[in-house]
Amino acid sequence: MQILQTAAALHAQTETWRREGYRIGLVPTMGALHEGHLQLVRAAAQECDVVVVSIFVNPTQFNNADDFRLYPRLPEVDAELLVPAGCTALFLPSVEEMYPRPTVLQFDFGSLERVMEGAHRPGHFNGVATVVSKLFHLSRPHRAYFGQKDLQQVTIVRQLIHDLSFDLELVAFPTIREADGLAMSxxxxxxxxxxxxxxxxxxxxxxxxxxxxxxxxxxxxxxxxxxxxxxxxxxxxxxxxxxxxxxxxxxxxxxxxxxxxxxxxxxxxxxxxxxxxxxxxxxx
The missing domain is CATH 3.30.1300.10 (Pantoate-beta-alanine ligase, C-terminal domain)
Incomplete structure (x- = not known):
């Protein structure tokens, strides 16, 4: 498994794969991986020739500073889990790499983001759409894999793909739960x-x-x-x-x-x- 830390390295690698005719799967994550994430990686490995997993705790989608600060970060443990799951390349950028300058673009998903998470976390889906757009441009996947636990996020990303004509398929998987029913997170x-x-x-x-x-x-x-x-x-x-x-x-x-x-x-x-x-x- 390759570990790529710059946008240029990811873009160059995925462009090479595209030229060679490989189908690329992308699994965007914020790390601290669990079985729900690994299910997505294994599915991507079955359905695609190569799999890119991104781990990036995206500051622009947090509207609570403590939540961002306390979010679990376990990159070494995550990397060990990804190898047997079928990950080809792990994209592990810094905040400075993803945001070399402040973004000014603002997304507006209308009624889709004025309810639930959007209503209670102002700016959250603008941050999600920004980072997902960047990952789509850099990795140029044929398929992108998301979990249904974040149902509103899946709906927003589906709209993003449609409105910006990204040439990829969104694949949503059911929520994976612990034995007692708690959604894995x-x-x-x-x-x-x-x-x-x-x-x-x-x-x-x-x-x-x-x-x-x-x-x-x-x-x-x-x-x-x-x-x-x-x-x-x-x-x-x-x-x-x-x-x-x-x-x-x-x-x-x-x-x-x-x-x-x-x-x-x-x-x-x-x-x-x-x-x-x-x-x-x-x-x-």
């Missing part, structure tokens, strides 16, 4: 043992909401209130939001739309760690 490493024992309640609440939706006897507002009430029974959880939304447009539901998938999405704080999760309920 790099931030889970920051949970205390006590908080980790409580964290599965997040998924349990979403499952409860899913059951209510499938029963078909409750309005979206009733499902939301009942799901929030489940979370309210655990005093350690500070709920930031819980939304029932159209799974494609991400707009909050005021009534059920026949034939449309429903996304239950939440963000919550637990012992100072912000966690997100979602369940997509397929239409019957």
């Amino acid at each position: 790099s931030r889970n490493r920051r949970l205390t043992p006590e908080a980790r024992a409580v964290a599965p309640v997040l998924h349990q609440a979403l499952q409860y909401g899913e059951q209510l939706i499938r029963q078909g006897r409750h309005s979206p507002q009733e499902v939301q209130a009942a799901t929030v009430a489940v979370l309210g029974q655990e005093p350690a959880i500070a709920l930031e939001y819980l939304e029932l939304a159209d799974a494609e447009t991400l707009q909050p539901l005021t009534q059920w739309q026949p034939g449309r998938d429903v996304a239950l999405c939440l963000a919550a704080h637990l012992a100072g760690v912000r966690l997100i999760d979602n369940i997509v309920v397929k239409s019957s």
Whole structure:
């Protein structure tokens, strides 16, 4: 596995692969890798000739300085995990390499970013779109792999690919969970043992909401209130939001739309760690 630390080195390598006819897979990450990341890498290795994994804790998508400072950084451990997963090249740039000068470009994804994560983390998706665009230009992948745990991010990146005519396919994989249901996340490493024992309640609440939706006897507002009430029974959880939304447009539901998938999405704080999760309920 190559380790590339400059944009020029990554661009030169991927241009060579393109000329040689290789299909390139890209897995963008912020490191502290877990099984969810490794699933994406293994899928890329199966479906592409070469795989680029980027590890970059992107400062422009954080609107909380402490969250950025405390985000887990384990590049040596990550590199060891990537080799058997099938990574061909690890792109490990510095902040100065990715942002040699401040960016002034501003993305606006309209209604897609005015809800949930976009509403609660101003500027977050502008930072995401900026760094993802840079990675797409530098690595020129045929396929880019993302996890559904970040459902709104996947939707935003899909819009980015469409609007800027990137010549690549976005591949989204279902959320990978621990045995007790907690969605795998790099931030889970920051949970205390006590908080980790409580964290599965997040998924349990979403499952409860899913059951209510499938029963078909409750309005979206009733499902939301009942799901929030489940979370309210655990005093350690500070709920930031819980939304029932159209799974494609991400707009909050005021009534059920026949034939449309429903996304239950939440963000919550637990012992100072912000966690997100979602369940997509397929239409019957």
